Amino acid sequence: MRCDECQEKLGLYWDLPEQDDERTAIDRHLLDCPACAEQLRLWEESDLIIRSLSEDFEQELDDDSYRMNRSVMDRIYADMEHLRPVHERSYRFTASFRFRSTALIACCLAIFVSGLLFAIFGDWGSSAQNMEPMTGLLETASAGDDGSVLGGEFYAQVPVASISDPFVLKVVPTVPQYWIVFSLFGVIATLLLSNWFARTRK
Ligand SMILES: [Zn+2]
Known part of the structure; x- marks a missing residue:
């Protein structure tokens, strides 16, 4: 070196x-x-x-x-x-403020937990299967006939000359997953608010 x-x-x-x-x-x-x-x-x-x-x-x-x-x-x-x-600063809150914020946090937590449980154990698959297949074909009725209605399934099974299969729109039921986001947002907002309260004049 x-x-x-x-x-x-x-x-x-x-x-x-x-x-x-x-x-x-x-x-x-x-x-x-x-x-x-x-x-x-x-x-x-x-x-x-x-x-x-x-x-x-x-x-x-x-x-x-x-x-x-x-x-x-x-x-x-x-x-x-x-x-x-x-x-x-030592953070001092009044009893009523503490009670209210505890209640708010408990609500958010309850929503979060139930949303989480629903997301894990919720019956997603069967509700999607129970839905009527949506083919986009409308039920039709003929005015001159005896009033019998030809269902959408009837036409769906009739072979139709076409280049490709009819476009089928699959509609999945929207599950309120956004509650989880809401509850997280609530918890964050509560923390920010309590910080803000501490800085303002009593
Ligand atoms: Zn040296």
Whole structure:
């Protein structure tokens, strides 16, 4: 390893795992290159300084002026709750709001669960089979006759000269799967609303 390569990687040295190939290569180079060893020492030193500075800063936060600042802000927040930063807020809801939102969520959950059960265990196949085959042919009646009606099936079975089979439109009953989407939408809207309530003035 050359010196410039080594010095490039010194910044990552402590992040590398103990058995890493690069780390052992750096170690080997440091053994017979005092210049790079000195460089590593400087890195180490500045790292220590940065650490001690940040510790000092945290200690400073505990001193009197910080506490006074804190108490003033707490007084302000006590009067004007809506000014409090969101991450410091304890979410307090009135009993009636909690009851109503619980009821709403329970409704959404019930709709979701029943929709899910219907989607899994619902009788989809038989309802499609029970449907009359829809051929697109209309029932016809003849005015001069005894009133007997020739059904659509009659004409459907009469061989008709045509190039292709008549186009048959298959209509599948639409099952209200969209209730699942509605209930999910409801849950998401409830969460967003409760977040929004927390930000507004009481
Ligand atoms: Zn070197």
